[in-house]
Amino acid sequence: MKATVHVFLKPGVLDVQGKAVEAALHGLGWTGVSHARVGRIIAFDLAAADRAAAEAQVKAMCERLLANPVIESWRAEVGEA
């Protein structure tokens, strides 16, 4: 299985990198940009019996390590290798 985990700061948590990127894009003339967020993608291969098993493992990984629930939210995609 291939897993891709997307981690972003939760809405309401100030994303200073997102703000800086947005300001820079505005400076380049893309004034239509708003709500820019900077997050992180973690991609890996995963040995698992089936998709449901892989999804359960990825969920546990996110809760245990890959995201900090105090400040971050995550979503994951699990697919065939």
Next chain:
Amino acid sequence: MKAAVVVFPGSNCDRDCQRAIETSTGARVERVWHQETALPAGVDLIVLPGGFAHGDYLRAGAMAALSPVMAEVRAAAARGVAVAGVCNGFQILCEAGMLPGALLRNAGLKYVCKPVDLDVSNLQTRFTAAFKDRRRATMTVGNGEGNYFADEETLDRLEGEGRVVFRYAGNPNGSARDIAGIVDASGNVLGIMPHPDRAFEPELGSADGALLFQSVMASA
């Protein structure tokens, strides 16, 4: 009197902490590698020092919070041993769930390294008793992710329970409610962003950090 300073790969203030504790309290200090599964017997204080444990990869403190020694640190705190996380050590304690909240990227995006004035908000803790009636202290911050964050309910609880121990007199990083240091519900675990280990003798610009180490050693 004995203290342990945990050394993670990427810690860079472990020797500063050792020297600061030795100089200000006379305690014997052992540095303990993060893979250890036991702490020195009879330890009165455990310090998680500043630095960039595991390169701050993923999130500052995220990997260090899972190091084998942290189970021992957690157990020691539950037994009443004082635990102080300074800077990166504060981040590690939050990631380990031993303190509430998290430390975000500084609001100004810059790494901030300068002396800061602090209000000692609670003089009744085991980490501040030696400040006596001194409400102001000076220590140095050096952090890129020192912007304390917790939800409003948690912040209200921390303030209501007197667990905000140090506040910035001039907030350098956007920290919620000017928080520079907090303790856990037991009062045994302190997280502090400014470095007492960089302010333990007058030659360093301030000796106020020595009071913190003296407080905690006197409380053991």
